[in-house]
Amino acid sequence: MKNLSYKTASAGKHLVLILTCLIFVFPVYWMVISSFEGLGEIFSANMLPKDFTFDNYIYAFNNMPIGRMMLTSLIIAAALSVLQLTTGILAAYALSRFNFRGKGIITILFSLTWLIPVQSIMIPNYVTIIQMGLKENLLAVILPYAASAFAILNLMQSFNAFPKALIEASKMDGDGELKTLSRIVLPNLKAPLSSLGILLFINAWNEYMWPRLVMTKLESAPIQIGLRSFVGSDVNMWGSLMAATTISCLPIFVIYILLQKQVVDSFVKWGIK
Amino acid sequence: MSGNIGVHNVVKDFGAAKVLKDISLDIEEGSFTILLGPSGCGKSTLLRIIAGLETPDAGFVTVDGEDITDYEPKDRHIAMVFQNYALYPHMTAFRNVEYGLKIRKIEKSERRRMVNEVLEQVELADQAHKLPAQMSGGQRQRVALARAIVKRPKAFLMDEPLSNLDAKLRTQMRFELIDMYKKLNTTFLYVTHDQVEAMSMGTYIVIMNQGVIMQQGTPREIYEDPRNLFVAQFIGSPPANIIEHENGYIGIRPENITLSDTPDGEFCLPARVHSAEQLGGETIYHLNTSAGKINVKISGCWEQENSEPYAVFNLDKTFLFDSKGNRIPDNDRVLRAVLRGLDGGERLAAFSFQSAG
Numbered sequence: 001m002k003n004l005s006y007k008t009a010s011a012g013k014h015l016v017l018i019l020t021c022l023i024f025v026f027p028v029y030w031m032v033i034s035s036f037e038g039l040g041e042i043f044s045a046n047m048l049p050k051d052f053t054f055d056n057y058i059y060a061f062n063n064m065p066i067g068r069m070m071l072t073s074l075i076i077a078a079a080l081s082v083l084q085l086t087t088g089i090l091a092a093y094a095l096s097r098f099n100f101r102g103k104g105i106i107t108i109l110f111s112l113t114w115l116i117p118v119q120s121i122m123i124p125n126y127v128t129i130i131q132m133g134l135k136e137n138l139l140a141v142i143l144p145y146a147a148s149a150f151a152i153l154n155l156m157q158s159f160n161a162f163p164k165a166l167i168e169a170s171k172m173d174g175d176g177e178l179k180t181l182s183r184i185v186l187p188n189l190k191a192p193l194s195s196l197g198i199l200l201f202i203n204a205w206n207e208y209m210w211p212r213l214v215m216t217k218l219e220s221a222p223i224q225i226g227l228r229s230f231v232g233s234d235v236n237m238w239g240s241l242m243a244a245t246t247i248s249c250l251p252i253f254v255i256y257i258l259l260q261k262q263v264v265d266s267f268v269k270w271g272i273k
Numbered sequence: 274m275s276g277n278i279g280v281h282n283v284v285k286d287f288g289a290a291k292v293l294k295d296i297s298l299d300i301e302e303g304s305f306t307i308l309l310g311p312s313g314c315g316k317s318t319l320l321r322i323i324a325g326l327e328t329p330d331a332g333f334v335t336v337d338g339e340d341i342t343d344y345e346p347k348d349r350h351i352a353m354v355f356q357n358y359a360l361y362p363h364m365t366a367f368r369n370v371e372y373g374l375k376i377r378k379i380e381k382s383e384r385r386r387m388v389n390e391v392l393e394q395v396e397l398a399d400q401a402h403k404l405p406a407q408m409s410g411g412q413r414q415r416v417a418l419a420r421a422i423v424k425r426p427k428a429f430l431m432d433e434p435l436s437n438l439d440a441k442l443r444t445q446m447r448f449e450l451i452d453m454y455k456k457l458n459t460t461f462l463y464v465t466h467d468q469v470e471a472m473s474m475g476t477y478i479v480i481m482n483q484g485v486i487m488q489q490g491t492p493r494e495i496y497e498d499p500r501n502l503f504v505a506q507f508i509g510s511p512p513a514n515i516i517e518h519e520n521g522y523i524g525i526r527p528e529n530i531t532l533s534d535t536p537d538g539e540f541c542l543p544a545r546v547h548s549a550e551q552l553g554g555e556t557i558y559h560l561n562t563s564a565g566k567i568n569v570k571i572s573g574c575w576e577q578e579n580s581e582p583y584a585v586f587n588l589d590k591t592f593l594f595d596s597k598g599n600r601i602p603d604n605d606r607v608l609r610a611v612l613r614g615l616d617g618g619e620r621l622a623a624f625s626f627q628s629a630g
Contacts, residue, residue: 163359166361168359168361169360169361171325171345171346171347171354172347172353172373173347174345174347174373179376184361188363265297
């Protein structure tokens, strides 16, 4: 009897999990099959394309500099994640390792900036970027987000948990602070660093609002802006939109396949953003 | 190479807690000095101040007469072995030992030679390529020692280095440390709360409590001539019996008391055996007497069968303390008067009556 109820509960749990998975996977599946469907078929409820076609991809590649945009996106995401990690590591290490006046206040201020919605600081940021003459420049996308409070606060946790004795041993060995950080602390924090790095990369890759403001020309914009160009006021190119979106998902998909463990770890650790 | 370490009027507070209260200490060149005391007495803080990992609020530290208080740890010519080894987890044993030399920019071939030599010295030559996680506690301890030795420091500081090892390994490492001390002929400053480690390894012991030095001297002086109640009760296993009287305290070590069936010897107290710990080679008796509970340690085991023996001891083995717990020069007349009071006086009669009832 007990065995039976256990089995029922287990089956129930699995059913819920399978359904949840389907709900999450379905949009991705729909995107992929739609990208291979012709105009006539795209609004049908077919689960597999009847007339399998590459036309959407051909159209997308012909009408949009997808390769160039992907490269721009890649540069932005890589630069942002590297910069955010670097500034995060330096700030978090200083806050975690040293005792100085105002340390508490600085930490609180960092936490507060994390809570401020990006939209509320967009205009002052935009004005600053214009004044610096950086509009349409990649730096305009990268500079305002070169430091991330999220990264700093998370790295602080990792540094606080790092054994003090190792830092002291390195001091006894004769290391300065920067060398202690780079040779002793960071090599032992590879796992949290890589999972944070992946998260920062994905966030930067998916960035839309800010690049949309400062990168108006299609040739120099990241891929997320380009996708939007298939949806206009008079005509929506759903098939090509799906094709371009499928392509834009590929880098993240590749990262996931290569670093599956770290990606899962980072999402488990920090929640899905 | 060996150095003399001087600690001069060092004060350290952590917030409201006064951890070190005006400590002055001379650690003789080439000695194996032990800082001994209960946890929280300030011994580790003192060690860390000497290492340069903490800054004193007042006072200064010297090595060979040179004031090193403001020196960086690396410039003090001192090496430290940490309690939990503090080996770099991502480096092999070889790299762990080599790291300090690399920072000092010693040439690669010379470095290699020095590291191999030291690893051989601690009998880890065949483990050089292993990561700390792949080694046993004892091996990790030896890598930590090798890392200190390779720097050829003027002094070794050790912060409870054996406390993470199991009892058997600890005994073995104790011998190895003594051996190493003799070979290196360098100043050792060793922090522990374990009196067995202190007595067995140290050539000089400094006993601390609540931020002050209670007594310093050779293990023999500390054991045979405690300057205060704290030291008498801290050293010895079990510690000295303390008998309170009107004007202070008397201390007698458990091993200086014998048991007898008849009232003989210089002084004796009728006692009743409360319990006995048979340790194999020796027995510890817990007795109830007119002077309170006392412990008696006797070599041999399973021998005492009389449940109401006499605890017998001699005057020259007792310590006399005043009411503040400070040792007063052993005064035969006072001792005799106090002990006679315990031996034949009214209090004893009252106790005997009660215990018989």
